[in-house]
Amino acid sequence: MDETSEVIRRRHEKARALADEDIDLYPNDFKVSHTVEAVRKHIDQLADAVDGTAMFAMAGRIVGLRSFGKAAFFHFRDYTGQLQAYVKQDEIGRQPYALFKQFDVGDFIGIKGVVFQTKTGEWTLLAKEIRLLCKAIRPLPEKFHGLRDPEKRYRQRYLDLVMNPNVRDIFIKRAHIVQAFRNFFLERSFMEVETPMMQPIPGGAEATPFETFHDALGMGLFLRIAPELYLKRLVIGGFDRVFEINRSFRNEGVSSQHNPEFTMLEFYQAYATHKDLMSLTEEMFGFVTQQVLGETHFKYQENTIDMTGPWRRLTLKDALIELGGIDPSILDDRERLLDFAGSQGIEIRKAKRVGKILAKLFDVLVEPKLIEPTFVVDYPVEISPLARRNSSDPNITERFELFIGGREIANGFSELNDPVDQRRRFLDQVANREAGDQESHYMDEDYVMALEYGMPPTAGEGVGIDRFVMLLTNAASIREVILFPQLKRTGQQKK
RNA sequence: GGGCCGUUAGCUCAACUAGGCAGAGCAGCUGACUCUUAAUCAGGAGGUUAUAGGUUCGAUUCCUAUACGGCCCA
Numbered sequence: 001m002d003e004t005s006e007v008i009r010r011r012h013e014k015a016r017a018l019a020d021e022d023i024d025l026y027p028n029d030f031k032v033s034h035t036v037e038a039v040r041k042h043i044d045q046l047a048d049a050v051d052g053t054a055m056f057a058m059a060g061r062i063v064g065l066r067s068f069g070k071a072a073f074f075h076f077r078d079y080t081g082q083l084q085a086y087v088k089q090d091e092i093g094r095q096p097y098a099l100f101k102q103f104d105v106g107d108f109i110g111i112k113g114v115v116f117q118t119k120t121g122e123w124t125l126l127a128k129e130i131r132l133l134c135k136a137i138r139p140l141p142e143k144f145h146g147l148r149d150p151e152k153r154y155r156q157r158y159l160d161l162v163m164n165p166n167v168r169d170i171f172i173k174r175a176h177i178v179q180a181f182r183n184f185f186l187e188r189s190f191m192e193v194e195t196p197m198m199q200p201i202p203g204g205a206e207a208t209p210f211e212t213f214h215d216a217l218g219m220g221l222f223l224r225i226a227p228e229l230y231l232k233r234l235v236i237g238g239f240d241r242v243f244e245i246n247r248s249f250r251n252e253g254v255s256s257q258h259n260p261e262f263t264m265l266e267f268y269q270a271y272a273t274h275k276d277l278m279s280l281t282e283e284m285f286g287f288v289t290q291q292v293l294g295e296t297h298f299k300y301q302e303n304t305i306d307m308t309g310p311w312r313r314l315t316l317k318d319a320l321i322e323l324g325g326i327d328p329s330i331l332d333d334r335e336r337l338l339d340f341a342g343s344q345g346i347e348i349r350k351a352k353r354v355g356k357i358l359a360k361l362f363d364v365l366v367e368p369k370l371i372e373p374t375f376v377v378d379y380p381v382e383i384s385p386l387a388r389r390n391s392s393d394p395n396i397t398e399r400f401e402l403f404i405g406g407r408e409i410a411n412g413f414s415e416l417n418d419p420v421d422q423r424r425r426f427l428d429q430v431a432n433r434e435a436g437d438q439e440s441h442y443m444d445e446d447y448v449m450a451l452e453y454g455m456p457p458t459a460g461e462g463v464g465i466d467r468f469v470m471l472l473t474n475a476a477s478i479r480e481v482i483l484f485p486q487l488k489r490t491g492q493q494k495k
Numbered sequence: 496g497g498g499c500c501g502u503u504a505g506c507u508c509a510a511c512u513a514g515g516c517a518g519a520g521c522a523g524c525u526g527a528c529u530c531u532u533a534a535u536c537a538g539g540a541g542g543u544u545a546u547a548g549g550u551u552c553g554a555u556u557c558c559u560a561u562a563c564g565g566c567c568c569a
Binding site for chain 1 (some may be wrong): 496503504505506507508520521522523524527528529530531532533534535540541562563564565566567569
């Protein structure tokens with residue numbers, strides 16, 4: 001369809017005409033002396049810019065063009081910003097100006113020139129020389145409305161980034177967020193590591209994994225659903241403070257809240273407890289928010305959220321009673337819980353145990369109400385197979401989850417380092433799996449063996465980076481904060 | 496997996512409720528124009544209406560299926 005498009009055909013013809021004039025359409029020998037940002041700084045600080053004697057060699061993409069008979073203004077953009085340029089025949093000569101007339105919005109150009117102020121006061125580069133650096137064959141989307149079609153924005157994110165400055169800002173902010181987390185841990189003597197994404201036994205979360213196959217080893221492998229068990233092996237190996245910021249993969253539905261690959265921060269600290277991590281978490285999110293936004297509160301959708309700690313802490317059961325409206329007397333009664341769930345229209349599949357039912361009720365009834373940062377603690381042991389039991393109540397674990405803006409943002413706990421209990425917990429998970437719960441943990445004897453060599457008392461936590469980026473960028477969909485979100489392939493790509 | 500909505504020119508959108516020659520702005524093209532900034536003025540061009548069927552004298556419009564996307568629910 002595109003091939004018959006008038007606009008594209010014209011561009012091809014133009015490119016051919018330029019090539020016939022011995023113009024290189026894709027040269028790479030232009031040397032840039034200044035970015036847009038550097039020129040603006042130069043103007044502020046040095047007189048030679050103002051008196052028009054300083055020469056600048058600049059390059060970028062033409063993003064808007066206003067052409068007259070023998071002169072033209074255009075804006076061009078590099079990665080630091082956008083600047084207006086003024087080209088006139090009197091300055092560059094007849095032949096070069098005739099060539100310049102063949103340039104289009106979307107082309108990359110290199111200009112050498114001096115700066116001046118137009119009568120409206122806008123600093124502008126007056127071209128002494130202008131060269132084509134790359135001829136664009138396809139036209140950019142409409143200049144005023146930009147690119148709106150969500151499908152096109154995701155499939156051709158490069159166009160989205162060229163046309164929509166707010167989208168560009170989201171991903172710049174995302175980079176700053178990740179950098180701020182990284183700095184936070186590096187300042188505290190944590191070591192950044194990379195652990196396997198291809199694992200023989202997927203562990204560290206309750207989720208369905210992707211499967212793949214290694215031909216040479218003749219071995220099935222899973223894409224990791226979490227890095228947890230490998231990071232704890234590193235603590236066993238003597239790296240007392242480690243963190244990893246990287247992708248995990250879960251073979252589940254795609255929605256505005258879920259992408260099959262997503263980014264998690266996980267960190268582990270020896271000789272710390274879940275309570276230490278809760279304090280660290282308050283500090284960490286406060287730090288990152290301050291670094292990125294310059295303040296510790298922000299607006300997310302309808303709500304204003306303040307990240308200043310300390311945050312509210314409540315137990316899972318109290319949350320269910322207070323915010324979920326559940327009668328305290330039924331919390332340990334599986335049948336009555338199922339009845340209650342049914343009365344609320346909440347479907348509980350398979351023969352789930354009390355802990356699972358409580359978690360499900362919490363997801364539906366409580367989670368959306370936790371707008372301000374809130375820690376929920378005291379999770380049942382049967383849904384926390386890797387967490388240390390609470391010293392005073394063996395049925396609950398030393399675990400917390402952090403909720404902000406009605407979503408789970410982090411999950412942390414004191415780690416279970418008793419290998420005997422760990423094996424029992426795995427066996428319990430295996431029984432669940434055999435009872436039909438496909439998300440239950442696998443038995444991982446290799447990990448139990450590692451624990452048998454001794455893991456120091458440790459606490460660890462995982463943070464959903466994409467979700468946190470959504471909060472700080474006020475994004476309603478996870479696709480707005482992932483550069484290339486997963487989409488179905490189109491008919492053309494199918495083969 | 497289910498429900499609702501969408502897909503029309505390179506891009507942004509009309510033509511809906513009532514089936515009757517598919518329109519506009521931007522981009523592109525031709526011409527004019529050496530301080531414009533969504534430049535302006537004049538002219539001309541651009542379409543397999545997502546795909547495949549059906550109903551009809553006639554379908555962008557009504558019906559069915561499919562593909563892709565969005566929102567909501569599970």
